[in-house]
Amino acid sequence: MNNNDELKTNMNTEILDIRNYYPISKLETTKTVINKPKFPVIDAHNHLGITFGGNWIHKPLEDLITVMDQAGIVSMVDLDGFEGESVFEEHLKKIKEKAPDRFRIYTGPDYSKWEEEKDNFGEYAAKKLQQQIRQGAQGLKIWKNLGAHVRDHRGARVRLCDPRLDPLWHMAAEYHLPVTIHFADPVAFYDPLDEKNERWEELHAHPEWHFPSPPFPSFQQLYDDFLSLLQRNPDTLFIGAHVGCYAENLSVVEKTLREFPNYYIDISERIAELGRQPYTAREFMIKNADRIVFGLDRPANISEYRCYYRFLESKDEYFDYSEEEIYRQGRWKIYGIFLPDDVLEKIYRKNAEKILVPN
Template identity: 35%
Template sequence: MTKWNRREWLAFVAAVGACRQRPEERTTTALALEEFEPNSSLRVPESTVERAMFPVIDFHCHTTWSAVPLGADGGEGFGERVDFLGNPEELLAVMERKNVELMVNLTGGVGDGLEQTLERFDRAHPGRFLSFTEPSWNAVERDDFPQFQAEQLERSQKLGANGLKLTKTLGLYLRERVTTGPLIAVDDPRFDPMWETAAGLGLPIAIHVSDPDAFFLPTDRHNERYEELSNHPDWSFYGQDFPTKAELLEARNRVFERHPSTQFVALHVGNHSEDLDDVASWLDRFPNMNVEIGARIGELGRQPRRAKRFFDSYQDRILFGTDAIPPPLGNETPQQIFSDELYEIYYRFLETEDEYFDYAPAPVPPQGRWRIDGLGLSESILKKVYRDNAARLLEII
């Protein structure tokens, strides 16, 4: 046994004590988390994929956004006035360079807002932009809402909408008196005519329910998306009267089950890319469910072997999307800004076997401090994911 003199013993005790100190009590020179930008020492191949191998349908974009907040009064309903986020000519230039055939604008609005969207994008540039409509949430208090919303969908399709988009408003924000009262469940029966009408009209539904797992956990030092949630505290759904994430997804899955003729595209890998076994089990149970990968390559790419098996198994039901929002910068995360670089990262992830690269064009990854590996998908799978799966749902030849 080592024999220590008194001075050595005291130094040992002090060291043990320092280890036991809580982080906030440590007195060492600490680097602020947001200042930590380590450069990787790894020397591995780095590819640039300037153009996708096949023409791309980006199934998840936002070239317009509702200008009227949910529940705002003043005679205009939610989504009935839109902000234009993109200049079509500028977007088309990026699309040409990146081999993007078509952008699907999911948040096209409704009523007058939808009309403005279609005029500026879809009709001005046929074959390059398609827009989805959104529910008229401000009408949810009306006794005749189920019928009204079903008919509204028919009107929207006549105007030129190509699908229906549900944001996470449903389940997390929409309440009995629009913005007040109890939350309305995702599978509330008053929406049944809407789901069924979409099926009858052949309109696919892009649906976003819940959010990443980390957004339903406390924003503390154990939360792997601590920086993101600290920058956007309103993105946390931990506490208050929010349902759990599992409850939200179960309600959504009951909708899939009750409406087997309706085609659903569950955005963001069904919002559970943290657990691909879970998503796979839903795809097995619901033949009318598809998924889209926008803003989730950070999750897929940190489990590349599991993700590649997922693409192999569900190659006919995975759609390419970026969740891109054109500048100017708003509240969105940097990874979402529409740019050449954004597309190059997605292409690199899908097409190459590059290792350990950033999943977003920013010095610090916005979702969490990790890097991703490429999947190196086969040409036949790439063709389906980039274009064919979306073309089938959108009935584009």
């Protein structure tokens, strides 16, 4: 019997399904509890609707404001007005009208009208936007269905940089309305769903998030189309959601920020990505401190906000990026990036104050 054989016989030979494997770290390191952020925060990416936002629209607004007060959130962008005209109006009525200083409601184009409006869809969408700005819209939300699913009246997929949409971007620019755009998902969502995919568990939980190419455009094609959108519309201010949809490659995001002064990013739903590359992320955020805004993109919840604060402010090591679903986005832990105060204040609030429509 050699040493290996001896080891094997001593081991429990039961096979463990990796989906049931949740090891508890035995590291004894600092655990910083941050109840309140160092500076007041504007959450520039959140949802208060049914699909994405924990259904706050149907709960007492005072409860949401209590959560915001406890988490140090001075105001919040509610993107969910983009889900349709009646939803937009409901959010204006139930949220904006009741607490105008605490919320901004965004809207979005109704692509189902493409059938009717044909090649004039852009002009139609621009006019609609103008009307909704007069009603109280303070931003435009563009979602990943544009580029992946939206089709024109001929049945052709509409690309992000489609010139027929230019009137819409011009209208946003005319009213200094920011456009928050989520044009692509994590890179692994475009890869084959096999044992090498780092988002295997997440994609099995949400098969509708898998965009294999073909039939869908590749991640690179979406990113290139986004670059031409920025190029074509230098007067429109775009906020790239989720670290510009490319948190896996901060050098490309930085290059894009350098090239396009009309471009900002939010950090929503991406501390898992940023926190697993803490040295690069810290440098990136310090270098680009004037172009980054805070966002959660999770149903408003104190413990989720505190995870973000811990990531941004502390020097803690190897901790969970969410207190809710462990490994929601991948099997790894994160590290705090202890940003300097001036950087923190810009990301938490000052940049958003500069680019959002004033309340």
